[in-house]
Amino acid sequence: MQAEPEQNELPPMLASSWKRSRKWGVDPKSVQDELLTDGELEDRRERMRDLFQACSPVLETLYMQVRHSSFMVLVSDRDGYIVAKWGDPPFTDRASRVRLDIGANWEERVKGTNAIGTSLAESKPVSVWGNQHYCEENRFLTCYAAPLYSPTGELLGILDVSGDARLHHPHTLGMVITAAQACQARLLLHQARRELVLQMREADALMESMSHPMIAVDTDGQITRVNQSAARWLGHAMADCIGQPLTRWFDPDDVKVLLTRSDRDVSVLKPALADSDVSWVAKPIQDERKRTFRIHLTGRIPADSHSDKQEPVSNLVVGCPKVREVFELAVRIAPSPLTLLIRGETGTGKDRLARTVHEASGRKGAFVAVNCGAIPETLVESELFGYEKGAFTGARKDGYKGKFEAADGGTLFLDEIGDMPPASQVVLLRVLEEKKVTRIGSHRPIPVDVRVIAATHQNLEQAVAEGRFRADLFYRLREMELVLPPLRERTDLRLLAEHFLKKVEQELGRAIGVSDEVWPILEQHDWPGNLRELRQVIRQSAYQACLIRGVDWISLQDLPLLRREEPGSEKTVSLLSINDAEERAVAQAIQAARGNLSEAARLLGIGRTTLYRKLHKYPHLKPRC
Numbered sequence: 001m002q003a004e005p006e007q008n009e010l011p012p013m014l015a016s017s018w019k020r021s022r023k024w025g026v027d028p029k030s031v032q033d034e035l036l037t038d039g040e041l042e043d044r045r046e047r048m049r050d051l052f053q054a055c056s057p058v059l060e061t062l063y064m065q066v067r068h069s070s071f072m073v074l075v076s077d078r079d080g081y082i083v084a085k086w087g088d089p090p091f092t093d094r095a096s097r098v099r100l101d102i103g104a105n106w107e108e109r110v111k112g113t114n115a116i117g118t119s120l121a122e123s124k125p126v127s128v129w130g131n132q133h134y135c136e137e138n139r140f141l142t143c144y145a146a147p148l149y150s151p152t153g154e155l156l157g158i159l160d161v162s163g164d165a166r167l168h169h170p171h172t173l174g175m176v177i178t179a180a181q182a183c184q185a186r187l188l189l190h191q192a193r194r195e196l197v198l199q200m201r202e203a204d205a206l207m208e209s210m211s212h213p214m215i216a217v218d219t220d221g222q223i224t225r226v227n228q229s230a231a232r233w234l235g236h237a238m239a240d241c242i243g244q245p246l247t248r249w250f251d252p253d254d255v256k257v258l259l260t261r262s263d264r265d266v267s268v269l270k271p272a273l274a275d276s277d278v279s280w281v282a283k284p285i286q287d288e289r290k291r292t293f294r295i296h297l298t299g300r301i302p303a304d305s306h307s308d309k310q311e312p313v314s315n316l317v318v319g320c321p322k323v324r325e326v327f328e329l330a331v332r333i334a335p336s337p338l339t340l341l342i343r344g345e346t347g348t349g350k351d352r353l354a355r356t357v358h359e360a361s362g363r364k365g366a367f368v369a370v371n372c373g374a375i376p377e378t379l380v381e382s383e384l385f386g387y388e389k390g391a392f393t394g395a396r397k398d399g400y401k402g403k404f405e406a407a408d409g410g411t412l413f414l415d416e417i418g419d420m421p422p423a424s425q426v427v428l429l430r431v432l433e434e435k436k437v438t439r440i441g442s443h444r445p446i447p448v449d450v451r452v453i454a455a456t457h458q459n460l461e462q463a464v465a466e467g468r469f470r471a472d473l474f475y476r477l478r479e480m481e482l483v484l485p486p487l488r489e490r491t492d493l494r495l496l497a498e499h500f501l502k503k504v505e506q507e508l509g510r511a512i513g514v515s516d517e518v519w520p521i522l523e524q525h526d527w528p529g530n531l532r533e534l535r536q537v538i539r540q541s542a543y544q545a546c547l548i549r550g551v552d553w554i555s556l557q558d559l560p561l562l563r564r565e566e567p568g569s570e571k572t573v574s575l576l577s578i579n580d581a582e583e584r585a586v587a588q589a590i591q592a593a594r595g596n597l598s599e600a601a602r603l604l605g606i607g608r609t610t611l612y613r614k615l616h617k618y619p620h621l622k623p624r625c
């Protein structure tokens with residue numbers, strides 16, 4: 001054991017630290033250690049996950065430099081708790097005896113003068129060698145520590161290299177300082193990347209939140225982005241719209257003008273189909289040299305009545321006994337605090353059921369829906385739990401209230417829960433257990449009163465068996481389970497179809513009937529897209545009947561269902577797009593009118609100019625003279 005140094009032998013920073021240690025009442029002969037429980041340690045590690053993710057290459061390189069030399073690398077959080085270590089026996093065994101180990105607190109108030117504690121107290125790099133340590137048991141050590149800062153200068157913790165005092169070398173401190181600086185640089189890079197993803201996501205969310213249809217096209221006229229509302233209008237899934245030429249839906253001449261004259265501030269486009277009500281405003285997005293990068297099209301529709309999510313719960317169709325049972329049970333359990341898991345194929349009405357539970361629960365707060373599958377892995381936590389101002393560069397100035405806080409007093413609907421990344425599953429489980437959230441960049445847990453409803457179309461039991469989904473979270477979420485049957489097993493298809501037809505009638509402003517021969521076809525289809533697909537088919541058929549054929553009833557020829565599949569396929573029907581249907585209708589009309597275009601236009605119930613425009617789109621249909 002080395003003797004205590006004289007005060008004047010200590011460097012000034014350490015002399016002040018000794019004074020503080022005395023003031024704290026630390027006993028140099030008997031240390032009262034402060035240790036974390038496993039849960040607390042996990043929590044603190046979790047809060048530094050970003051740092052470890054971004055900086056592990058630096059920390060590993062540092063460890064490679066000191067291994068085999070009775071040295072170890074440690075990281076403490078900003079409260080002095082060691083949360084990570086890299087080292088090898090026998091030195092780590094000796095270090096463990098004085099609790100220089102994961103979970104122990106090395107603040108000065110616990111351990112007296114030591115590199116981690118003093119570096120924290122002074123916010124400066126420091127080395128503490130042998131008998132410069134305040135507590136006798138630590139005097140076999142030599143330690144070098146430097147603060148770890150976030151890119152915005154916030155203290156995150158301490159990087160420390162500790163070893164046998166006999167191997168002390170002043171240069172080691174320089175190495176630790178360099179590594180701490182490299183960590184800050186890597187964090188900056190990491191956060192810049194994350195910020196970029198956030199911004200892209202924000203742009204997507206903005207686009208998605210618009211109730212008006214929006215389409216972005218590149219300078220070649222190809223679609224690069226659409227929102228749900230536009231995808232609905234275009235008659236395809238969002239992913240299928242990307243890369244398609246705009247000329248599939250708009251007059252090619254108009255599109256040509258739009259692309260060549262995209263320097264114009266704003267122009268108005270008329271769609272080739274459904275020419276009646278929707279008009280599209282095009283606005284170029286330009287760089288600083290006024291070169292057009294993208295063109296944004298916003299559709300103006302008279303009423304957004306086909307919007308997915310705005311229907312009052314009382315309007316739901318529950319004509320099938322199986323479904324009625326599910327809804328009745330949902331309403332009965334709604335006032336309880338039970339966590340609910342809703343299962344069912346895509347488009348079976350899980351979202352609607354979750355809203356029903358919320359409305360029947362009497363909870364005054366908001367219903368907040370989150371699609372866990374749509375959030376990039378790195379953003380799940382900031383989205384759910386929020387972040388403090390300055391948590392990372394590019395973070396909003398006032399911080400961000402996560403979805404849990406937004407749903408306080410209400411219901412949080414976690415859709416596609418099976419897609420939640422494993423790391424976020426841990427945090428979610430903790431929030432469910434503790435009913436508190438801690439924003440990223442904060443240490444203050446905020447109590448929340450949130451009823452959680454999760455939904456999935458996946459086989460979660462299998463995901464648990466394959467290790468993709470945590471078993472404890474699965475059981476925590478499934479305090480109560482509701483299962484929605486697929487449309488092919490429902491007995492109320494006709495009621496649903498009539499319900500969707502009513503909405504289209506409102507859009508089109510006229511009553512529309514359905515011919516008898518249509519029903520068996522609808523009943524036979526196996527509806528992989530369930531209610532959403534049925535709604536889409538009804539809408540497309542009604543538009544086809546009214547706007548293309550000019551009649552007030554849907555008959556077989558309007559159904560985008562009648563195309564036969566490849567021979568040998570079990571299915572007899574599959575969907576046609578609005579465009580295919582339009583092309584077919586034009587061909588039939590020209591054939592029926594024996595090439596007389598005025599007559600064909602009359603049969604189609606459209607003007608001659610409109611028919612000419614359509615022939616521009618389908619030049620092979622032009623009658624030969």
Ligand SMILES: Nc1ncnc2c1ncn2[C@@H]1O[C@H](COP(=O)(O)OP(=O)(O)OP(=O)(O)O)[C@@H](O)[C@H]1O
Nearest residue numbers: 308316317318345346347348349350351352531532
């Ligand atoms: N009982 C119902 N009566 C009338 N319309 C319904 C009913 N249930 C769902 N819908 C409609 O069906 C469509 C799909 O429903 P919803 O979005 O709730 O399905 P989901 O199962 O949550 O879909 P996903 O799995 O894709 O998230 C929506 O337009 C919704 O309004």
